[in-house]
Amino acid sequence: MDPILSARNIRKRYGAFLALKDVTFDLPRGERHALIGPNGAGKSTFIACVAGQLPGVEGKMIFRGEDITALTPASLAKKGIGRTFQISRAFLQMTVMENIMAAVVIASGRWTSLSRGLYRDNLEKAFGLLETVKLDDRAAARVADLSLGDRKRLEFGMALAGDPELLLLDEPTAGMSIKERHYLMEMVATRMEETGKTLLFVEHDIDVVMKIAQRVTVMARGAVLVVGTPAEIAANEEVQAIYLGG
Ligand code: ADP
Ligand code: MG
Numbered sequence: 001m002d003p004i005l006s007a008r009n010i011r012k013r014y015g016a017f018l019a020l021k022d023v024t025f026d027l028p029r030g031e032r033h034a035l036i037g038p039n040g041a042g043k044s045t046f047i048a049c050v051a052g053q054l055p056g057v058e059g060k061m062i063f064r065g066e067d068i069t070a071l072t073p074a075s076l077a078k079k080g081i082g083r084t085f086q087i088s089r090a091f092l093q094m095t096v097m098e099n100i101m102a103a104v105v106i107a108s109g110r111w112t113s114l115s116r117g118l119y120r121d122n123l124e125k126a127f128g129l130l131e132t133v134k135l136d137d138r139a140a141a142r143v144a145d146l147s148l149g150d151r152k153r154l155e156f157g158m159a160l161a162g163d164p165e166l167l168l169l170d171e172p173t174a175g176m177s178i179k180e181r182h183y184l185m186e187m188v189a190t191r192m193e194e195t196g197k198t199l200l201f202v203e204h205d206i207d208v209v210m211k212i213a214q215r216v217t218v219m220a221r222g223a224v225l226v227v228g229t230p231a232e233i234a235a236n237e238e239v240q241a242i243y244l245g246g
Pocket of ligand 2: 043044045
């Protein structure tokens with residue numbers, strides 16, 4: 001296995017509470033990997049640890065052979081770790097195109113000077129991303145007027161602006177209809193497949209997990225319970241006990 005990400009004995013405390021208890025995890029390059037488990041299992045905490053968003057993380061995080069344990073979200077983004085962000089209130093009044101352009105300009109790292117050529121390149125890239133997430137016909141719409149599904153696809157497109165090698169998605173389909181969930185995640189999977197990038201996603205909908213993930217990690221109470229293919233996970237008695245036994 002050629003892991004793009006290796007987490008070694010990751011520990012995270014919130015005050016006296018140990019939310020991650022020595023999580024060790026390897027993610028092969030190019031894999032679509034789902035993180036599942038009951039509420040409070042530590043899934044979001046783990047994703048935030050990988051993205052460098054939490055202070056005081058113990059253990060070691062290796063990305064593409066490099067120790068990234070103490071790096072900031074900004075430098076992790078430069079190294080190729082991307083995640084989606086909820087579009088903030090100020091940006092809701094702006095158009096779809098303005099939002100995706102902002103993401104492209106920020107990801108380019110060249111925002112202190114602007115030439116006609118650079119602007120054209122950014123615009124070209126922005127339109128390409130809107131096509132990828134099937135929002136090119138909504139380019140002029142205000143984000144506030146988008147459906148939840150459209151908005152989530154825009155957030156996905158914005159996360160792609162930096163061409164991340166590893167994309168982190170924490171419950172991207174929350175609040176969506178079953179149809180929208182599958183539409184979004186099939187789009188994400190196709191994009192990952194076509195570009196050879198790696199995906200780590202948290203997902204509640206087990207049908208989506210079964211369809212999209214190549215392997216699954218089940219977490220419970222801050223620890224990894226099992227790792228396996230969707231079929232292995234579905235057949236695992238411990239997993240069944242957690243999901244059926246509450
Ligand atoms: P999941 O995403 O699997 O539902 P989380 O990572 O959000 O789980 O939370 C794991 C545990 O850590 C939960 O018990 C939660 O209450 C606790 N927790 C999460 N964030 C904080 C925080 N900022 N302060 C204190 N406890 C937290
Ligand atoms: Mg969570």
